[in-house]
Amino acid sequence: MNQDANGINEIPLSKIKMIMLLIGSVLFVAAGIWFIKNPEIFRRSPTLITIIGYLSIVFFGIGVLFIVNKLFDTRPGFVIDANGIVDNSSMFSVGFIPWADITGLSIIHVNRQKLIMVKVEDVEGYIHRQPNALARRTASMNYRMYGSPVSISAVTLKCSFEDLYRMIDNGWKASGFAK
Incomplete structure (x- = not known):
């Protein structure tokens, strides 16, 4: 946190926190791909597992794109x-x-x-x-x-x-x- 003489508080983005979020998001994308490729190993419906896989890829994939963009935001x-x-x-x-x-x-x-x-x-x-x-x-x-x-x-x-x-x-x- 940086406060200047005019009382303006500027809080920078935490690159460390964002890298941790990026790693987690990439892992969820990878899990989504694994779900799509191997739905039959789960006891639940393979169709449901495949849908969960696609949702994971879309949701966390968007997160990956956002985080990568924010890592370069000054x-x-x-x-x-x-x-x-x-x-x-x-x-x-x-x-x-x-x-x-x-x-x-x-x-x-x-x-x-x-x-x-x-x-x-x-x-x-x-x-x-x-x-x-x-x-x-x-x-x-x-x-x-x-x-x-x-x-x-x-x-x-x-x-x-x-x-x-x-x-x-x-x-x-x-x-x-x-x-």
Whole structure:
């Protein structure tokens, strides 16, 4: 984390965390290929195993592409300043969120992963800001399930989840927009 004289916190992407995620994703792609080539060795339906194999290849293959792209990204993973936050940490990042758009923060747990849900004023606007159909669908699903289309994780950042949440919360309160 780098804080400059103007109070801007820049949190870099963690190359080590991303390499670990890359290794895991590659292993799941390899497992998907193995499932497709050897579905008959499982007790379950070979058709189901083959489908799982294809889904694993597609899902984790997209992850591999994203991670490789992020490994060469020189921009900070997350920025907190007087104007708001800039999320560049994940495939579903929304970019800049001004403090005035934020109506609340909460923490949720999904499969042993902590996420910061950033509640925003213009929900539909943030859903439609997403760059592709998959990201819009994910944002819409997040809104229905967790009350916000914007979720932030520290998984790819060079900081702990607790530090990230504290910095966002403190920045939001300092902005004067926190209720």
